[in-house]
Amino acid sequence: MSVEAREKRQPWILLSPALTAITLLLFIPLLFILVYSFWLRTATGADEVGFYLDNWREALTDAFYRDILLHTLKVAAITTVVCAVLGYPAAYFIARSKGNKPVLLLLLMLPFWISYIIRTMSWINILGVSGALNTFLLWVGIINEPMQMLYNEATVILGLVHFLLPFMVLNVFVSLDGIDETLEDAANSLGATRWQSFLQVTLPLSLPGLAAGGLLCFVLGAGTYITPLVLGGTSDAMFANLVFEAIITQLNWPLGSALSLMLLAVLGALVMIYNRYLGMAQLMKGLG
């Protein structure tokens, strides 16, 4: 075998375990879901095998689903913006800190050691009627009755920000850390103030990281069902909650399949747009 032929085969050999896993665990189940989405759940509760478009018609035309989809995208978008605004300065601080960078990065990772569900639930202990904040305010005497702070859109966003902020910080950090600090010195020496050189040099060079972090926050935020379940009220359901509802509660696999594919298509389209303009490589950099 020639060297070139071997070099051409090598990537495929190295990729084959991963490709096998993805095929078996992701692609084939996804095909099942696709097939399911064309079946029909009858009044008796049994699934009727066939090629019915009823689930898709319901998912695509019912305003209920459309409104919840829009609500989901809105919540994800707000979460992403909040994460970007809070995460960027933090990432900048970590990237520019000299000696204790490893410690700060470790602190950033620390939340991942605790289950996401536990972290979400912790807000109940803080904001709940008998939570820390109410207890404190009552004790100080600022309020006379506990405030109802939980179970609304704001707490859902709060929970999502809490969950997603590290992803944003990490992505922006990777981007900022790769920027040569002498670029800012150069800009300063040419007459730009620190703020001007940040706007002219550092910010544009870190945009890929910001976009990667934004994409991750948006996709993960839009696909979540735990946070609205734990911290949201009855009207704060997000799209993934509908899928959960259909499949787990109503055992309506065909409809749930169609709904989940719908969400997948919307988020997939977003990833495609991102990939078209910024490239997947940056996202990988941020994750690694």
Next chain:
Amino acid sequence: MSSVTLNNIVKRFGSFTAVHRTDLEIPEGAFLTLLGPSGCGKTTNLRMIAGLLDPTEGEILIGGRRVNDVPIHKRNLGIVFQNYALFPHKTVAENIAFGLKYRDVPSGDIPGKVQAALDLVQLPDVGHRYPKELSGGQQQRIALARAIVIEPDVLLLDEPLSALDANLREDMRVELKRIQDQIGVTTVFVTHDQSEALAMSDQIVVMSAGRIEQVGAPQEVYNNPASEFVANFLGASNVFPAECLEAGPSGAVLQTALFGKVPLPVEKSMRVAGAGPAKLVLRAEKLQVMKAGATPEGMITAPATVETVDYQGQTVRYFVRVGDTQLQAINMIDGYPFSKGSAVTVAFRPRDGSALAGR
């Protein structure tokens, strides 16, 4: 264009002193080189002049004006960084125009100035490209163009050539000197390459461990080193103990164990005040290896044995033993070098030696 003055400058990082009390006067229009081994404080000095570091003590004057409290963006300096520091997301033309935007340059004049700078560095056609589409040497030129287009008072260059390969480095050296001559800007150049320093500078500042060892013209620093460190840092030198018998307006006479009495002219013996312990410095290039028994006119000789031969084509470097001392000689050769072990005579002209005071 402005002069630069360092008055009593000290720089400490925590308890570590990177620059000891330093005074330095850089005349207007001069090309001054800070030369010294790694870690001796060259960059630290440059960064203090630039305003990227604050001196712990002392004051810095540019054009006679104290600039300690003037932030970097108001100092009007052109800086070329070792790694070029071109903005990767801006085209070459945008890079060069960057500094002009913060000055009172009418926007209509900017393209003309950018083009003039590109012409000056002899890359007239690359304005639309991105830095990564240029070679290392080309990026270097653009970094220079970006620094000089703003007509800085002082040009600061931190090892600008060290990232280039040897051939390109020599071309850029000539190029840089041509451009500096053309615009006449006061220039502070940092390097640890002695040949770069000798070739380009009006003045060389030799530094060691945060202190200035010697300031002088290249010939002065090369021929008449002020310390053993300088003698060895600029090429190879032989330094051996001597006794100064007399020193005065007509020169000095050193008594050495290896060569007997060595009379030195006055300009080579300024550093000894009078009779007492001294050191004789003899550059390796000034020590000639000859056939055994040769008695060349006007030279001081001693018998020697060749111990090591390091053949380099046009030149050869010998390590020879004279008595119990090993000396180094770098000679031009025509034909074949002496072989290892041969008995030879080493010789030098007394005026090629120079004297240092002390043990």
